[in-house]
Amino acid sequence: MNDTDYDIRDLKLADQGKNRIEWALQEMPVLRELTTRFSKTQPLKGIRMSGCLHITTETANLARTLKAAGAKLVLCASNPLSTQDDVAAALVKHYAIPVYAIRGETTDTYYQHINAALDHQPVITMDDGADLVSEIHKHRTELLPTMMGGTEETTTGVIRLRAMAKDGALRFPVIAVNDAMTKHLFDNRYGTGQSTLDGVIRATNILIAGKTLTIIGYGWCGRGIAMRAKGHGANVIIIEVEPLRALEAAMDGYRVMTLLEAARQSDFIITATGDKHVIDQAHLDVMKDGCVLANSGHFNVEINIPALEAMSISKHRPRPSVDEYTLNDGRKLRLLAEGRLVNLAAAEGHPSAVMDMSFANQVLCAIHLVSQPQKLENQVHNVPAEIDQEVARLKLDAMNIQIDSLTKEQQSYLSSWQEGT
Numbered sequence: 001m002n003d004t005d006y007d008i009r010d011l012k013l014a015d016q017g018k019n020r021i022e023w024a025l026q027e028m029p030v031l032r033e034l035t036t037r038f039s040k041t042q043p044l045k046g047i048r049m050s051g052c053l054h055i056t057t058e059t060a061n062l063a064r065t066l067k068a069a070g071a072k073l074v075l076c077a078s079n080p081l082s083t084q085d086d087v088a089a090a091l092v093k094h095y096a097i098p099v100y101a102i103r104g105e106t107t108d109t110y111y112q113h114i115n116a117a118l119d120h121q122p123v124i125t126m127d128d129g130a131d132l133v134s135e136i137h138k139h140r141t142e143l144l145p146t147m148m149g150g151t152e153e154t155t156t157g158v159i160r161l162r163a164m165a166k167d168g169a170l171r172f173p174v175i176a177v178n179d180a181m182t183k184h185l186f187d188n189r190y191g192t193g194q195s196t197l198d199g200v201i202r203a204t205n206i207l208i209a210g211k212t213l214t215i216i217g218y219g220w221c222g223r224g225i226a227m228r229a230k231g232h233g234a235n236v237i238i239i240e241v242e243p244l245r246a247l248e249a250a251m252d253g254y255r256v257m258t259l260l261e262a263a264r265q266s267d268f269i270i271t272a273t274g275d276k277h278v279i280d281q282a283h284l285d286v287m288k289d290g291c292v293l294a295n296s297g298h299f300n301v302e303i304n305i306p307a308l309e310a311m312s313i314s315k316h317r318p319r320p321s322v323d324e325y326t327l328n329d330g331r332k333l334r335l336l337a338e339g340r341l342v343n344l345a346a347a348e349g350h351p352s353a354v355m356d357m358s359f360a361n362q363v364l365c366a367i368h369l370v371s372q373p374q375k376l377e378n379q380v381h382n383v384p385a386e387i388d389q390e391v392a393r394l395k396l397d398a399m400n401i402q403i404d405s406l407t408k409e410q411q412s413y414l415s416s417w418q419e420g421t
């Protein structure tokens, strides 16, 4: 590979990255199975793909599976702060997969890297946040005629894509991998749950037990974070705008109230909504001295950071992922990871075992896109149910869990309406 074919921090980090990628692979039995299967059948042979994903050990293993299936793949980062530089180096040096990603890159470099990945002329995109799809539609329309489709990893990306499809603006089909059951039920809940707490703890090393911890958003991510925070002994408060989800949180045993009320008593506040400025000036105004703020939603807009900056008289960095703001009334507020996904910026992202299922969906959906006799409609498509079932079956096999199946009598009973009391 030429050194113009990649842009990473330091190739010398490659051996450390390789060790960590191999370590993660031990927890990814479904991807291992798909690699064995598809290295023989080569369903992606010669397919040009660009992936805009968090450059982590798990993504490296996804990339290896896609390459083994025959894809010609390049990668760029889906967030300026989530890249693991040793993984990027290992992908280039040990697995010959071009990567354009440097942890801490500026927004300009971030977009240069997205464009470098698009210079590869993909026919399939794999996004986490829809940045490739969005860039192709805005500035790289020359790629549209040859596009076969894309896949999308996260809730926020799916929301953006559905908005494009609704406006008739989407010019190629995209599969919403996030919406597969074997993705969001596990990745968003158990993955974000564990890794968000991991990020907060690594960043601060503050004891969670006995503290008041507020979570904004009781979706799949919020539920997972709440469950894990409760396990750590926190007094958990949930903030929601959806009545059903607020009710569910209340019946799950959490306190539910408005953010204005919670802000006054919280030691930690974590956002997981996919929404903008959910923590706004009015909430910052009443927060308790010392409150820790973190975000686990996709973009760094959930906390109104410009407002926080404007009301501060100074800011310093006591620990690597902590910015302590001193406000003009003397209170201190601590922002983690510059408001970016705390689980990826201050920890290592989701555990491999959960990404195993998300990325198995990615592989099977990419194959689904290229194996259609006719291009799918230019819409956001659900993951086919057979793929979801297949991923669940493979994961259960790998976990050595056997389950029962319906008898003939039960199948007929469950599909009939005649039988009653």
Ligand SMILES: NC(=O)c1ccc[n+]([C@@H]2O[C@H](COP(=O)([O-])OP(=O)(O)OC[C@H]3O[C@@H](n4cnc5c(N)ncnc54)[C@H](O)[C@@H]3O)[C@@H](O)[C@H]2O)c1
Residues within 6 Å of the ligand: 154, 155, 156, 157, 184, 187, 188, 192, 216, 217, 218, 219, 220, 221, 222, 239, 240, 241, 242, 245, 272, 273, 274, 275, 278, 296, 297, 298, 299, 341, 342, 343, 344, 350
């Ligand atoms: N950190 C990660 O690694 C990771 C992993 C998966 C998803 N995500 C991201 O996390 C975010 C949430 O994902 P999800 O799957 O939980 O979504 P979801 O749609 O299941 O849940 C989001 C919840 O936030 C609530 N909400 C929206 N605006 C709000 C507001 N102003 N105040 C209170 N509640 C509000 C919604 O009602 C909804 O219940 C998305 O941005 C997604 O892309 C991050």
